[in-house]
Amino acid sequence: MPDQAERNEATIRKLYAGLDGHDGEAMASCYAPDATFSDPVFPDLTGAQAGDMWRMLTSRATDLSVELPEAKADAEAGAARWIATYTFGATGRHVTNRVRSDFRFDGSGLISEQRDDFPFWTWSRQALGPAGLALGWTPLLRSKVRANAATELARFRADSQPEPGSG
Numbered sequence: 001m002p003d004q005a006e007r008n009e010a011t012i013r014k015l016y017a018g019l020d021g022h023d024g025e026a027m028a029s030c031y032a033p034d035a036t037f038s039d040p041v042f043p044d045l046t047g048a049q050a051g052d053m054w055r056m057l058t059s060r061a062t063d064l065s066v067e068l069p070e071a072k073a074d075a076e077a078g079a080a081r082w083i084a085t086y087t088f089g090a091t092g093r094h095v096t097n098r099v100r101s102d103f104r105f106d107g108s109g110l111i112s113e114q115r116d117d118f119p120f121w122t123w124s125r126q127a128l129g130p131a132g133l134a135l136g137w138t139p140l141l142r143s144k145v146r147a148n149a150a151t152e153l154a155r156f157r158a159d160s161q162p163e164p165g166s167g
Helices: 004-020 024-028 048-060 120-128 130-135 139-160
Strands: 031-038 065-073 077-088 093-105 111-117
Touching (some): 004 048, 004 065, 004 077, 004 093, 024 048, 031 048, 048 139, 077 120, 093 120, 120 130, 120 139, 130 139
Parallel strands (some): 031 111
Antiparallel strands (some): 065 077, 077 093, 093 111
């Protein structure tokens, strides 16, 4: 029987295998019900929002591929380095995003907290082109990207809810 550290590392590997396989449901199953998630674009997700973010992103992905050069965990926490390569839908521009993830786990091996970090300016100049190059370092552009992402996630979540009376 695997120990807690092995279960936690397996959860990290399952998360990124799901991302590489465009399987948002597999990714969502890695999170505890009250989990928190934060990255430079989605800074304050809680509960089901993290799983819904991955469902949204994987459902829209056309050429996403993910490499996981590093994944490690102990009984309580873990970390990963991963590289996502994809076409950013809004602009059609190619992106290679190098991300560092830090995790905390609940006792059952589910993610209770995830904090991702990547250089926003590097991402924005790839994804947004000249506007990202010129403005990617500014709080204005970061705020605009976050607002757009929050709107898209809210729309996705609203569209994913069953119609009243259809349950």
